[in-house]
Amino acid sequence: MRNPFYRLILIISFLINFCFPSGGSDGITAAEIIEHIRYLSSDHLKGRLPGTSGSKKAIRYIEKEWKASGVIPAGEKGYQQSFEFTSGISLSGYNRFKINETRKTFRVKQNFMPLGFSGTGLFNASVVFAGYGFGVEDSVAWNDYDDIDVAGKWALIFRGSPDGSQPHSAFADHMPLRKKYMTARDHNAAGVLFVNPYDDNDLEELLPLRFSSSASAGTIPAIHISQEIAQQLLPQNTTLKDLQEKLDNNRSSISFDLNVSISATIGLRTKKSRGTNILGFIPGDGSSDEIIIIGAHMDHLGYGGKGSGSLQPDKNAIHNGADDNASGIAGLIELAEKLANNPKPLKRDVLFVAFDAEEKGLLGSKHFVNNSVINLENVAAMLNMDMIGRLKDSSLTVG
Ligand SMILES: [Zn+2]
Incomplete structure (x- = not known):
């Protein structure tokens, strides 16, 4: 278990077997997980700050993956549910x-x-x-x-x-x-x-x-x-x-x-940015009204800086966020694809959500709850994956 990615696969397999006993863990491989994490945390995406070109690349990547596997778009515009938020301030x-x-x-x-x-x-x-x-x-x-x-x-x-x-x-x-x-x-x-x-x-x-x-x-x-x-x-x-x-x-x-x-x-002027949640849906067999939500946030800190939440706020550099939270998004992509190809549907519907602007104060999940595309009363459980790529003392925190 020297390679942390094997641990990640183990966790995802555990989640699949735990949440979806009819599933099985075939089809999710270390190579796929590593590929997702490598791309999402590459310098090319510049730290996935909401509203930036790097974030848009992450969005397109998730959409492309899900589209190819038949995950049903469940946003307001395709897979996307976008929202405006205040991201900065200047003198005016x-x-x-x-x-x-x-x-x-x-x-x-x-x-x-x-x-x-x-x-x-x-x-x-x-x-x-x-x-x-x-x-x-x-x-x-x-x-x-x-x-x-x-x-x-x-x-x-x-x-x-x-x-x-x-x-x-x-x-x-x-x-x-x-x-x-x-x-x-x-x-x-x-x-x-x-x-x-x-x-x-x-x-x-x-x-x-x-x-x-x-x-x-x-x-x-x-x-x-x-x-x-x-x-x-x-x-x-x-x-x-x-x-x-x-x-x-x-x-x-x-x-x-x-x-x-x-x-x-x-005189002050606030700067507005757009965040985008990505929503994919896997219908159940129709026997239950209940929905399970599986989520992970896709944004990270961009170039960091003061007030960004960076551990080194004085340094401006790409914050790649491989563990936080390219790892969770890799899990999200793979779980959705796995379930989309599940020959026997689950009893419950499953909604997968890649949340944006989590690092800005859980803004994507707040917008999702306040503008939900589903009836939230039907949600039986929500599973959030944050930093699942690196374990401390080989322990998994569930809660
Ligand atoms: Zn996180």
């Missing part, structure tokens, strides 16, 4: 930041940067300093909004915590910018201005604009501003350093009105 139009009292304006990317989940539009309000922006009432109690009315105002808050950005801090759950943003919004803040603590050199000076599929756009603005701007918002003889030292040493909130107002215009 005029992004402006101005301290009204001094009439000083600042430059986007240089002095300030909107966050990917920021609301857009023109926002004009006065500013309060709200410490670390905590509303913590669990292992520790620290509420930066207790002594200040932030309603209708910008909240200027530090990133991180009194323990820096240390992941084991008691404040770890309250450090994410999104969490601080939601806390400010819950206190009816008009917007949030994040600034780096003065002593944390590990933090980027200004966060790059990044889209997260798990965080939908907010209604109020969220802007990362430079320490230089933040300093100009503070009263004379007060420094960011003083404020942070006070917070960190006393470990309690100090919030106050800054008596200054800011107008900011934020």
Whole structure:
């Protein structure tokens, strides 16, 4: 069992015998499995990022295989069920930041940067300093909004915590910018201005604009501003350093009105991409209404990069995804072909689905469930194959 592909065949044979006892495992060979994985994970497909030419090649490959074997198309257009999703974000139009009292304006990317989940539009309000922006009432109690009315105002808050950005801090759950943003919004803040603590050199000076599929756009603005701007918002003889030292040493909130107002215009444009699920159908013998779904995701991370989920986000290189999840798709192709040529139909219908945009947040499977081509109430079981090409300690995880 030195060759992992033999293990893969063993797993697929196991699945066939387990799920379809009338089947048998003839007809699925190591050579076919290896051929599928080699092609799907080749540089030619450039990491199968949804919507790209590499992904389209993967789609055509699955379609060609299934068509040749008589797997019935079950998508909305042939085998395909396509959907639109937001895949990125960029600055759009005029992004402006101005301290009204001094009439000083600042430059986007240089002095300030909107966050990917920021609301857009023109926002004009006065500013309060709200410490670390905590509303913590669990292992520790620290509420930066207790002594200040932030309603209708910008909240200027530090990133991180009194323990820096240390992941084991008691404040770890309250450090994410999104969490601080939601806390400010819950206190009816008009917007949030994040600034780096003065002593944390590990933090980027200004966060790059990044889209997260798990965080939908907010209604109020969220802007990362430079320490230089933040300093100009503070009263004379007060420094960011003083404020942070006070917070960190006393470990309690100090919030106050800054008596200054800011107008900011934020313009962001989301980038749309198309994902495509591939659906193939094998009818049962008609004696049951039940359907078994067998799925695997076909997408991978493309060239990787920050926010892609890559294990090395600083490197841009083709992420081939042989195990994740060319292996599952190889299993899917072969199982469907095997069943399409099964002389005795199974009792239940079987729907095979190659899901797209799994790595973007299970988007293909979400679209499939919300726009199902079958009656989901009839689904008796769903079997998902993810990374079946490499076993740890020779154990197979089923669950
Ligand atoms: Zn996967």
